[in-house]
Amino acid sequence: MKLAKVSGTITATRKEGIPNGLRILVVSYLDEELRETGNTGACVDTVNAGSGDVVLLCSSSSARMTELTRGAASDNTIIGIVDSISTGRDMIYSKNQAEQQKK
Amino acid sequence: MKLAKVSGTITATRKEGIPNGLRILVVSYLDEELRETGNTGACVDTVNAGSGDVVLLCSSSSARMTELTRGAASDNTIIGIVDSISTGRDMIYSKNQAEQQKK
């Protein structure tokens, strides 16, 4: 899986293999210090991720291993919203703290 | 999925695994600001995309998850034509505006 930050939303009236209810988002991939790498991708959202959320992305045929994407033409699915990441005893990311800093 | 711009058409009389009706296109991959990256690829079209359209590409086994590509030897399928992309409140791409600017 990859870590990425949600950056935008795509609309596509004319599409194949993606059920109409599924949201298609733009994400920006993150490096190990959670900085944006400049690489971007499109994906299907299954967890109602919001703009700025750090998310877990699952690719290839495994991108279809959720209830919402089974049989869908998704090769990149957001399968989780990251609450926190810790390295040893240090917490290097906390969704709660990130949201409080924004306010 | 990846975002790309349709740039050309490929003809191949001698081919295996791609039904004759399917169009094979050349695309140029885009970065997060929708600039061409210089990376290119070939793909199968399922949505009748036109030259210059910004499209959604689906790869790996998921490239076969459309009615037209089921069982086909496609590892890269255009599954959508992008109407618009928005980041927060800003619309960073609109197919309508892009087409009006061309005229």
Add this chain to the structure above:
Amino acid sequence: MKLAKVSGTITATRKEGIPNGLRILVVSYLDEELRETGNTGACVDTVNAGSGDVVLLCSSSSARMTELTRGAASDNTIIGIVDSISTGRDMIYSKNQAEQQKK
């Protein structure tokens, strides 16, 4: 799919998962102006491609979606010989012209 040029032939007496009749070729990947990128790969041929031919390569599980490679251990299959590539009204590659220039 990717565009590449056939550059060589591999022989491997000891092998698993590749039926004896299938040819294994070396290819050089091409960029959007059909120049060699310096990246190379090995692949299985299903269309009797010749040295110097511009070919279409299909990867991942889709590489097995031809009659000759069904069930084979190929993750990269030549599925087409490119006759021509056109961008808008310009033909940027023609197999016929390329072959006449060689003579």
Add this chain to the structure above:
Amino acid sequence: MKLAKVSGTITATRKEGIPNGLRILVVSYLDEELRETGNTGACVDTVNAGSGDVVLLCSSSSARMTELTRGAASDNTIIGIVDSISTGRDMIYSKNQAEQQKK
């Protein structure tokens, strides 16, 4: 497969396709001399790997070929803890030695 070193742990309350019991870890990929490359990824752990362990990662649909990940939305699974790596007669990595040096 790839070689990587376990560097952190991810918590994600809201997730799809990953059973609750499975741990999600952050890894740092290694080069041939087992130095960290700076590239990072997230993965599912099936062998109870610990922080600092050198592990074997399996990707794509093969990431689901363990008892714990069958049917799971994992495209990257830790399938082994490396005990040692030898090149010819030289042992270039030994988990035992690495752990003794830490003490």
Add this chain to the structure above:
Amino acid sequence: MKLAKVSGTITATRKEGIPNGLRILVVSYLDEELRETGNTGACVDTVNAGSGDVVLLCSSSSARMTELTRGAASDNTIIGIVDSISTGRDMIYSKNQAEQQKK
């Protein structure tokens, strides 16, 4: 498929999805002139490849399309030992010659 040179052996007592009999090797990927690229990977061996052998590697779900790896957690399998590679009339690699030069 990719061309690589066998460089080492991995032992991993604790592992999932890889049957005990299968050897796990380290390989170094080669460029078109068969020089090592500096990129490395781990793989499962099905052809009893030896150190220094130039081998064919098959990835993704196709890595499981051999008798020994069917159902195994391998995303990268050595499926052949390269005897020779020829470009047009020139033989650019011969296993026999490579072995005689070593002696």
